[in-house]
Amino acid sequence: GIADGIPNVQKKALSAVNTLLLELKTGKIDAIIMEKPVAKSYVQSNDDLMLVEDIEFFDESGGSAIAMQEGADELTEQVNIVLKDIKEKGLMDQWVIEANDIVNNAETKSYNHLFLQGLKNTLLLSGLALLIGLFLGLLLTTMRRSEITIISFIAKAIVELLRGTPLMLQILIVYYGLDILGLNLSAFMASLIAVSLNSSAYVSEIVRSGIESIDKGQMEAGRSLGLSKKQTMSKIIMPQAIRNILPALGNEFITLIKETSIASTIGVAELMYQTSKIQSLTFEAMKPLLLVSLIYFALTFGLSLIMKKVERNLKYDY
Missing domain, CATH: 1.10.3720.10 (MetI-like)
Structure with missing residues (x-):
């Protein structure tokens, strides 16, 4: 994985992204490795965070994957078609922007x-x-x-x-x-x-x-x-x-x-x-x-x- 290719890295795994984010903001860790769309959302909503994009994968672990039951060949084919369409049209970046707009909307700020x-x-x-x-x-x-x-x-x-x-x-x-x-x-x-x-x-x-x-x-x-x-x-x-x-x-x-x-x-x-x-x-x-x-x-x-x-x-x- 990416972390394994960093010299003298000390990895820390936590169960929730929110916990990782808190540790990053408080200086307990130096960086978080996560999905690019999720990382973009956090960076757009936090001025004190930055996104590092120019990272090469040290193996073939990159990409999108969805777990399904063994033998679900027809469903797997349909999912792959949808994922390919999303990637070609750049819908993920568009959805990230739209999701952040919804979150930041005044009507949704009361929880x-x-x-x-x-x-x-x-x-x-x-x-x-x-x-x-x-x-x-x-x-x-x-x-x-x-x-x-x-x-x-x-x-x-x-x-x-x-x-x-x-x-x-x-x-x-x-x-x-x-x-x-x-x-x-x-x-x-x-x-x-x-x-x-x-x-x-x-x-x-x-x-x-x-x-x-x-x-x-x-x-x-x-x-x-x-x-x-x-x-x-x-x-x-x-x-x-x-x-x-x-x-x-x-x-x-x-x-x-x-x-x-x-x-x-x-x-x-x-x-x-x-x-x-x-x-x-x-x-x-x-x-x-x-x-x-x-x-x-x-x-x-x-x-x-x-x-x-x-x-x-x-x-x-x-």
Whole structure:
């Protein structure tokens, strides 16, 4: 490739062009090798960048290519015809200019709707994940407290597995793994399943800690009054445990709001995904990041204040 022909070059690969652009602007890298039309768009929208065109390929890696399924000969032929026509007519350069005009048009400079859509999806994903995680967490806690050894062991193993692996890995396994099994879920549904499962492990620990915070003598007192173990748990222990764990559940919701940003890796249009989209539209790397950081801070700080007030009220009620 081009980079391999540069003496003493140190290559750095990143997953997004926006990240490369930010590193170039901040002086962390000296140059970016990318497709010529894309490079032209960035240069036309950034006065502090320049395009170096007089570079010879050191192999035959240049040109345009589109990946298709093996055996799609007819489609391949049609695509090659279209690519040849685009190249001969110089349409690519024309499209770059038109695209930049659209981006720079005053009517398209407001991206509030993208941030609002991202905010809605972030809150929806984290809120649903907490509710489902709460249900599954209670189920796991019940299983862990079971007197049947195998059930208790399975629950403990699930909790440790979910807590011991990265959320991103879990999202990717659910998204691609279920597709292999024939379940073609949307990116949002796959993320919801993965985040809910991940949250259930932490909720299970929260609920377990809440139950263990109640004096053991209360279980004995309930049993001495003629209540069954199940009745004592549901009518005496759990109401007190729930009061104790509410602040922790609030903190779990705050954590989920931040962690759902990982769902952007598979295309869920939450805040970070929309931020990346705005970066691509505006060719601005830093401003969208600063704005989305303020949105995240407003969400988490506001919820923290609410949870502190709830916690104070609960202590006062006691």
